[in-house]
Amino acid sequence: xxxxxxxxVSEALNALKxxxxxxxxxxxxxxxxxxxxRQYNAYITESADTAMEQAKEADKRYAAGTNRALxxxxxxxxxxxxxxxxxxxxxxxxxxxxxxxxxSTVTQNLLNDGAxxxxxLNLDEFAMGGSNETSYFxxxxxxxxKDKPLVPGGSSGGSAAAVAAHLxxxxxxxxxxxxxxxxxxxxxxxxxxxxYGRCSRYGIVAFxxxxxxxxxxxxxxxxxxxxxxxxxxxxxxxxxxxEVPVPDYESxxxxxxxxxxxxxxxxxxxxxxxxxxxxxxxxxxxxxxARGAKIKEISLPHTKYALATYYVLAPAExxxxxxxxxxxxxxxxxxxxxxxxxxYINTRTQGFGAEVRRRIMIGTYVLSAGYYDAYFxxxxxxxxxxxxxxxxxxxxxxxxxxxTSPITAFPIGDESMLQNPINMYLNxxxxxxxxxxxxxxxxxxxxxxxxxxxxxxxxxxxPFDEGTLFNVAAKLEADAKFERK
Amino acid sequence: xxxxxLTVKQIAFLSRLKVEDEKVEATKEEFNKILNWIEELNEVxxxxxxxxxxxxxxxxxxxxxxxxxxxxxxxxxxxxxxxEYDYFAVPKVVE
Numbered sequence: 001x002x003x004x005x006x007x008x009v010s011e012a013l014n015a016l017k018x019x020x021x022x023x024x025x026x027x028x029x030x031x032x033x034x035x036x037x038r039q040y041n042a043y044i045t046e047s048a049d050t051a052m053e054q055a056k057e058a059d060k061r062y063a064a065g066t067n068r069a070l071x072x073x074x075x076x077x078x079x080x081x082x083x084x085x086x087x088x089x090x091x092x093x094x095x096x097x098x099x100x101x102x103x104s105t106v107t108q109n110l111l112n113d114g115a116x117x118x119x120x121l122n123l124d125e126f127a128m129g130g131s132n133e134t135s136y137f138x139x140x141x142x143x144x145x146k147d148k149p150l151v152p153g154g155s156s157g158g159s160a161a162a163v164a165a166h167l168x169x170x171x172x173x174x175x176x177x178x179x180x181x182x183x184x185x186x187x188x189x190x191x192x193x194x195x196y197g198r199c200s201r202y203g204i205v206a207f208x209x210x211x212x213x214x215x216x217x218x219x220x221x222x223x224x225x226x227x228x229x230x231x232x233x234x235x236x237x238x239x240x241x242x243e244v245p246v247p248d249y250e251s252x253x254x255x256x257x258x259x260x261x262x263x264x265x266x267x268x269x270x271x272x273x274x275x276x277x278x279x280x281x282x283x284x285x286x287x288x289x290a291r292g293a294k295i296k297e298i299s300l301p302h303t304k305y306a307l308a309t310y311y312v313l314a315p316a317e318x319x320x321x322x323x324x325x326x327x328x329x330x331x332x333x334x335x336x337x338x339x340x341x342x343x344y345i346n347t348r349t350q351g352f353g354a355e356v357r358r359r360i361m362i363g364t365y366v367l368s369a370g371y372y373d374a375y376f377x378x379x380x381x382x383x384x385x386x387x388x389x390x391x392x393x394x395x396x397x398x399x400x401x402x403x404t405s406p407i408t409a410f411p412i413g414d415e416s417m418l419q420n421p422i423n424m425y426l427n428x429x430x431x432x433x434x435x436x437x438x439x440x441x442x443x444x445x446x447x448x449x450x451x452x453x454x455x456x457x458x459x460x461x462x463p464f465d466e467g468t469l470f471n472v473a474a475k476l477e478a479d480a481k482f483e484r485k
Numbered sequence: 486x487x488x489x490x491l492t493v494k495q496i497a498f499l500s501r502l503k504v505e506d507e508k509v510e511a512t513k514e515e516f517n518k519i520l521n522w523i524e525e526l527n528e529v530x531x532x533x534x535x536x537x538x539x540x541x542x543x544x545x546x547x548x549x550x551x552x553x554x555x556x557x558x559x560x561x562x563x564x565x566x567x568x569e570y571d572y573f574a575v576p577k578v579v580e
Binding site: 384 | 488492496497498499500501502503512515516518519520522523525526527528529531534535536537538539540541543545546548557560561563564565566567573575576577578
């Protein structure tokens with residue numbers, strides 16, 4: 001029999017139901033594998049004791065026949081979700097001693113379905129980054145690394161690396177500008193950012209509230225469907241949560257793509273696009289065409305401006321959200337100062353890392369008197385144009401197909417990215433528009449580069465039409481036959 | 486709209502962050518790089534465009550004005566770096 005930690009969630013659920021092994025055995029196997037693979041630095045906090053308790057409860061329920069949708073499945077939780085009595089750091093020094101007295105809605109939903117939590121997964125500090133290198137707890141190593149350590153992508157880098165290295169059956173992630181999709185692509189696994197409002201943001205450490213959305217990172221499309229069904233749903237603790245029914249996403253996987261129109265935005269094929277990326281993109285379109293889908297070139301005219309728009313709005317919201325870290329009520333407090341302003345300044349300067357400080361200051365500037373209209377209001381207007389581009393495009397297609405990222409995983413400590421933050425920001429070029437428009441988007445692996453590193457394909461859907469994404473993603477997955485780690 | 490060293494210091498204070506004197510110049514250059522890049526947005530005429538504040542266009546819900554949670558003083562203070570007499574404690578601010 002194969003190593004039980006390498007089973008997908010759906011396979012493990014079937015085996016648990018047939019009593020082939022217990023959740024206790026499965027959880028112990030993951031905890032051992034985590035211990036043997038700490039070199040990836042995927043976990044910030046391991047919660048072995050509570051995991052074993054949860055597994056024992058799951059086994060009781062299997063014995064009694066009262067097992068729930070995710071009973072006994074060991075998951076990793078991005079350390080941005082507050083977990084009751086389990087340290088939650090956002091990968092920041094400023095929260096490195098924070099033990100939430102409450103549970104986020106998304107993780108509570110997973111617990112209500114019987115999930116086991118193995119621990120809290122590493123990420124870019126406050127989810128600000130695309131490489132997991134801004135974490136106070138050090139970078140995560142991509143399990144696909146060969147001669148030199150590669151980044152797993154970010155910000156949900158720990159989640160993607162842990163799923164790829166089988167250090168959990170599946171994981172939660174969050175996505176503000178590509179933070180589920182880019183790491184999923186870099187690590188050769190699958191992730192979906194649902195429609196804004198689909199999952200509650202209650203109890204998720206806020207970065208940019210109008211863009212943040214939680215979603216699953218998992219080994220395959222089916223696992224994403226199972227996880228998202230548990231995670232999603234209306235929550236009156238989040239005023240932006242939407243009161244719409246959550247369908248059975250798995251059922252969409254049996255759908256047919258014949259008759260669907262797949263849009264390929266011409267603006268996503270700029271001059272100089274990596275030919276490997278372009279080739280895989282065309283191949284993905286061919287797979288869908290062979291199944292009877294219609295392929296249509298579409299236009300998203302304001303694509304070029306999405307990144308600059310995002311890098312005004314996201315820091316602006318972050319500067320406001322992160323004002324709460326003052327060293328008074330929770331988290332780190334810098335020692336030894338007299339004056340209250342000194343306490344704030346020293347706490348925040350020592351507590352936040354360089355990228356977070358940079359974004360807070362940029363955000364503060366674009367919101368400041370005299371510059372608000374020129375930057376913040378301008379970006380909000382651009383956001384409308386980018387949003388409307390998608391709405392117009394969806395008049396002539398059902399799903400939009402694009403690459404997830406223009407590149408594969410790059411080495412940790414890459415000089416050009418470190419010297420100029422804009423070079424790092426440019427990696428988000430295919431993902432940020434989706435957050436600005438609030439749309440659902442999938443990333444799934446499509447194939448390997450000449451160097452043997454995974455590329456991801458992105459599927460973008462209409463608001464609350466995740467179902468069609470699961471339909472199309474299931475077909476692409478079947479045709480691409482990508483071999484996971 | 487390039488910013489100068491004084492602006493860097495002002496933004497830092499508004500953000501309640503400190504930029505060391507020897508890092509002001511480098512920070513200014515980095516910010517100007519980012520701001521120059523952002524200025525490409527000015528290529529687009531947005532005079533008649535309504536700003537998009539949220540993609541979620543539903544009207545915020547009203548709820549009954551009742552207590553949903555409370556009596557959790559100990560939990561609220563549990564993570565405080567300093568607490569005294571059931572309050573958060575801060576350095577003395579009044580001489």
